[in-house]
Amino acid sequence: MGRSAVRRDSKVAAPARAGRKPAPPRKARTRDDKTRDAKASEATPYHHGDLHDALLKAAETVLERDGLGGLTLRAVAREAGVSHAAPTHHFGDLTGLVSELAAIGFRQFNLAMAAAGAIDAPPMFKALARAKAYVAYAQAHPGMYGLMFRTERLDMTRPSLHEAASASFAGLAGAVGVSLQQQASDEALSLEHAAAIARAWSLVHGFTTLLLDGRLNDILKRLPKGNDVETLLDAMLRSTVSRPPGP
Numbered sequence: 001m002g003r004s005a006v007r008r009d010s011k012v013a014a015p016a017r018a019g020r021k022p023a024p025p026r027k028a029r030t031r032d033d034k035t036r037d038a039k040a041s042e043a044t045p046y047h048h049g050d051l052h053d054a055l056l057k058a059a060e061t062v063l064e065r066d067g068l069g070g071l072t073l074r075a076v077a078r079e080a081g082v083s084h085a086a087p088t089h090h091f092g093d094l095t096g097l098v099s100e101l102a103a104i105g106f107r108q109f110n111l112a113m114a115a116a117g118a119i120d121a122p123p124m125f126k127a128l129a130r131a132k133a134y135v136a137y138a139q140a141h142p143g144m145y146g147l148m149f150r151t152e153r154l155d156m157t158r159p160s161l162h163e164a165a166s167a168s169f170a171g172l173a174g175a176v177g178v179s180l181q182q183q184a185s186d187e188a189l190s191l192e193h194a195a196a197i198a199r200a201w202s203l204v205h206g207f208t209t210l211l212l213d214g215r216l217n218d219i220l221k222r223l224p225k226g227n228d229v230e231t232l233l234d235a236m237l238r239s240t241v242s243r244p245p246g247p
Helices: 001-015 031-043 048-066 073-080 088-091 094-117 123-140 142-148 159-180 190-212 217-221 229-241
Strands: none
Touching: 001 073, 048 073, 048 088, 048 142, 048 229, 073 088, 073 094, 088 094, 094 123, 094 142, 094 159, 123 159, 123 190, 123 229, 142 190, 159 190, 190 229, 217 229
């Protein structure tokens, strides 16, 4: 009995003789610890599930801040806080990225046009509202607007971009068709309808491009007090719309 007890006691006492120290008690988490963890989580908000959208948002930020020349895969990765390989993994190359970004621009643009044309007003006033919304979108998103019409930088065969751009043209053709009392067709247009679409698009797109490039500043500064870009656009559109058709 005595020998057994001694052997058991020596086994229990062995860790102490080996010099092991008990683990220190775990420190309770303080409010400062939780605040630091929250800030760290905010600093890395992108997870695998939303990285695709996060990269596109980062790309839009870079585009509007640095222009199309500053929009590179590395710049987007840096803006999103991810590895340089992430944009390539999701979009293949820069053309893939900017094409998906342009698709977003067209969808935003189409929503703005649809909202402007949904007012309860005669066709002429709807056309004026759509034209103003066109210019307003470009002013609010100049980088995106410029990208949408840089065909040489885009892959128009990508389904998302092709669909969004086609919807944009269909909206324009439909709006012009209403004013002409003609039904827009996916396959063919009458010469009158095609000419009206080209005239309306050239007018508003040309005005918008001159405005974004600062080429209208000389005209704007010469206007009577109380007039601005919107009143100039309104006067230009009304004089064009009210003019009777013909050569």
